Amino acid sequence: MILxxxxxxxxxxxxxIGWFVAQLIKFTIYLIKHRSLDLKLFVASGGMPSSHSSFVVGLTGALGFDLGWGAPITALSIVFALVVMYDAAGVRRAAGKQAEILNKLIFEDNTDKNLTEQRLKELIGHTPVEVLAGAILGFLVAYLVVF
Incomplete structure (x- = not known):
């Protein structure tokens, strides 16, 4: 019943669907660009378009189209989406840039070849364009699902 x-x-x-389509687009872009399969991209963060943005705007758009843009739950979802998108393009992007610098300092500029540390993940945030593309994708998906 719950299911x-x-x-x-x-x-x-x-x-x-917004999340899945965004991940599928990222997977396809990588496949075309590198001519190799990387199934980890279906759950990876970062890249074009932002699946986080597509996910939250897919939810927000469906609520807005179905319940109305003035509904309290739609307003709550808009705020939630804005926080997620700000975080993706701001905080998480800054953390990715810091990881890139740390990796360079540790692994490229270091003469100690006996390092046991793993490289930090660098692609964890999004550019504003990636966030906008994800948001547009989520909005389009919401429109298609509701109508």
Whole structure:
């Protein structure tokens, strides 16, 4: 019963389709550019378009289109989406740049070749263009799901 309700929830479906399509686009871009399969990209963060943005705007758009843009839950979702997108383009992007600098200092500028540390993940945030592309994708997905 719970599973049936979740599978018929257009708001959740819109968010999940937005996320999936964004991840599929990233996977396809990588495949074309590098001519190799990397299945980890289906769950990886960073890259074009932002799946975080597509996910939250897919939810927000479905709520807005179905319940109205003035509904309190839509307003809550808009705030939630803005926080997620700000974090993706701001805080997480800055953390990625710091990881890039630390990796350079530790692994490229260091003469000690007996390092056991792993490289830090550098691609964890998004550029504003990647966030905007994800948001547009999520909005389009929400429109298609609701209408």
């Amino acid at each position: 049936n309700e979740l599978l018929s929830n257009i708001y959740l479906i819109s968010a999940l």
